[in-house]
Amino acid sequence: METANRIVLPAMDMNVSEGGEIEQTEIDHYVARAKGGAGLIITGACAIAFPYGAASMKEPGLSDDKYIPGLKALADAIHAVGSKLCIQSTHHGKVARIDTANDRPVLAPNPQDYSYSMKAMADCTPEELAKMGAATAGKQTTFKTMSKEDIDWLVETWADAAERVAKSGADAIEIHVAHGYILGVFLNQRDNQRTDEYGGSLENRARLACEVISAVKARVGDSLAVIVRVSGEEYGQEGALSLAESTEASQLFEKAGADAIHVTGWGRNPFDNFTDGPLPNKVGAYVESAGHIKKHVSVPVIAVGRMLPDVAEKAIKDGKTDFAAMGRQLLADPELPNKLAAGKPETVRPCINCYLCVGESFFDDTPFCAVNPSLGNEKVLPLRPTSASKHVVVIGAGPAGLESARVLTERGHRVTVVDKADRLGGTMWFSTMTTPDNERLLRWFKQEIKRLRISVKLGTRATGALMRELKADHVIVATGAVRPKPDFPGGDLPNVQTGDTLRAMMLGTATAQEAGFVLSTLGKTGRLSGLTKSPEFVRQFTKYWLPMGKDVVVIGGSLVGLELAEFLVERGRRVTLLHEKQQLGLPLAMPRRWTAVKDSEAHGVKIHRNVKVDRITEKTVEWTEGGESFSAPASMVVYADGTTSAAPFAAELEAAGIAHDVVGDAGAVNYIHGAIHSSFKVASEL
Structure with missing residues (x-):
């Protein structure tokens, strides 16, 4: 299988496929990333035995021929824009929430003999706890130790699913052997306590995955490339999979028929070390693991884990990986590959590593992106040109103001940005002190202002007289929140x-x-x-x-x-x-x-x-x-408390009869994501 470049969209669950059927919303999502230039598109998890072994009733199913038309529609759409499609296949095993919700014991090598620390739940609201519990109908997980018959059923079911993927016209299938799913828990010695031929030595623990790989390869031949996803390392618990073990396992997977190895990572307790894996906060988190595995296999290696473009370029150059999987980066900017190919990396809208997208998965909900309002709603693009150009004055150069200015200008309005500070960014500039990832977003906004030649007046206080002087047709108030001093005794002291x-x-x-x-x-x-x-x-x-x-x-x-x-x-x-x-x-x-x-x-x-x-x-x-x-x-x-929304200048505009909108924290305190989403909505409709 040949791809146009080495950029891969890895699996990120969209949770929009009701009843296992791929919906148009999901197709639109993947097509946007394929059209944006990604060489290979890997879908979110697709359940081989849907709804059995599924984590959501909204993930695609592979268990019946009735799902083939949806898969084919997706494959055709991806091919039409010049990319290749890989279907990720999995059985979620002990984290199959749908089994638990329906009183079915989850499949496992053996019952789990440990519990996770739930200390983090102290920082979840009652509403969040209720939403998380709803995914399993509030029921406790029970386990079924897999018999040889269960194992044979799983292998045959996986091969059946692969055959359906091949019939759909997809280019590849990814077999998931990580992240606590069934093949991944067989592979590590902490979860797998078996004493038969599927437990004990690494070769035995890898046996089930190898049988699945071999069965899939035997069923589909060369009609599909077979990618195997494995954790280079697992984190947070004694007995977790080590790099040495995953390297040996990868060699066994290659012998079984794997055409590529996709190296990820897994923090074993999602409530404690989720940011170690599968979605790490460290840039290039799994490059070294991928590089080690690559030395011991002859098939291509894919590395994931905050593979920012410069990091990915170096990793490929240094021979540590063959392909770079960029998940959250492609959610933030589907056009990332095209922009890199055009030699314009500075125009790539960056992911700010806020975890809002993946946070929705805990609630079995559709991800949204703090910096990309079109995620999950691709139909809002391209932006609709304005029918009548106006001169819009944007008051405030924080994220709400800058996003308003960007979208309005793209649509054909003439924009002037006014801010009393001596620099762009507003509170976002200050937030870069504690959250350096926000600085990349600030740099992007600055270059967008420059690219679009938007007029900016810094060190300028907004007044009614200024609005009249600028002959504003419309005003966007993006002045941010108010942070008063406390009202308890001593709150006005100089310290x-x-x-x-x-x-x-x-x-x-x-x-x-x-x-x-x-x-x-x-x-x-x-x-x-x-x-x-x-x-x-x-x-x-x-x-x-x-x-x-x-x-x-x-x-x-x-x-x-x-x-x-x-x-x-x-x-x-x-x-x-x-x-x-x-x-x-x-x-x-x-x-x-x-x-x-x-x-x-x-x-x-x-x-x-x-x-x-x-x-x-x-x-x-x-x-x-x-x-x-x-x-x-x-x-x-x-x-650092008492932050409230306030837009006093809006009242002055109202009195003067000047048309205006209030966006960002000035209207409702929702920080960067609220600022960008509220501004996009107003600016795309004005």
Whole structure:
């Protein structure tokens, strides 16, 4: 099988195929990535015995000929735009939620003799817990130890499924031997405690996967390329699959008939180390594993795991992989391959690694992307040109304002962006301090503003007079949220900072009274020299010198407070985090939230939940927790709570009779994803 390039879309479940039937929405999703230039499209998980062994009633089925027309429609559509199609085949085994929901024991090599830490559930809302429980109808998993008859049935069923894939006209089939699915749990010694020919040695544990590969190859011959997906390593539990074992297994898979090995990774407890795998937060997470396996097999190797374009290019050049699988990157920008081929990597809209897409899978729901509003709704593109061009003034150069300006200009409107700050980015610029992935999005917005030649007026305060001077036909208010100082005793002391005053300090616009003489002087010096315009410089510089005392209390443990606490403790501060509620890290997507809480605790942040802050003094913060009184030293207090939406300028526009819309946090506080989605909706319809 020959592909147009070495870029692969790996499996990411869309959860839109009702009753196992592939729907047009799913076809549109894959076609957008194929049309965008990806050489090989791999579907999300497709159940070989649907609905048995399925994780969702919305995943495609391979268990009956009635599913072939949908598969064929997908294959034809992919081929029509010049790409190749691979169907991922699986039996979910112990994580087959549909079996559990329907009172069927899940298939396993043997009953599971361990339980996972559920500590992370303390940071899930009741609504989230209910949605997760609904996927299994709130029932507990029971296990069925697979007999030889069960094993023979599984092998034959897989071969039947492969034959249907071949009949559909697809180009390849991927056999899933990872991520806790049936073949993957047979492969590792922690799950597989069998003493027959399918347990014990690595060769025995790999036997079932090899039998499936051989049966599939015998059934379809060379009509399909056979790709085998395996974890290079598993993480988080003793007895997990090691790289040495996965390398030996890959050699056995090649002998059984595998035409390629797709190297992934798996964090065994999804509630503890999901960000180790299967969706890692580390860039190029599995390159080294892929490189090791590649040395020991002669078939092509695919590497996945945040394979950003420059990382993938180097890995291929260094001989560590043959193909780069880019999942979340292609969700964020389906045109990524075409843009790279055109020599314009700077125009690729980046994934910001926020986990909102995969977070929906925990709820058996369709993923959405923080930076790409068209994910799962491809019909909104291409953008509809405006029927009457207007001069639109966008107030605010944060993500909401920049997305509004971009979409409006693409549609044919003339746009002027106005912001009182001296740089683009708004609060997103400040967020790059704690979340470096946001900086790539900021760079992309900057180049889009430049590419589209959008007029920008920085250091300019929006007024009604300015709107009249600019002859605005329409105004987009994207001024962001308001972050007031706390209203409890001591909230107005000079050692108390808010997100707004910290941002002003970093931008060099804070007064000495707001930020203290040393801090404001540093900010102004940096602003004048241009140093603080580089988020990377500020991140690195503050590791060596941060002009604040050693004891910091952060009040508010939602998204901003949690990440800021970790940022400060990594810079040598003794940080106490006080949160009035139970759940930390809202509205971070669950996998990222769980990791953020775990990492904060590991780095030494002292976390207190369900507290009532009583007062702030010049040297301490006092609070009540569980009926007892406590205090912590505080040379600085950061109030990271109380963020509210507000658009006071909208009232002035209303009074003046100027047409306007309010977008982003100015209308409703939903951070970057809310800013971009709300702006896209307004700008694509104006």
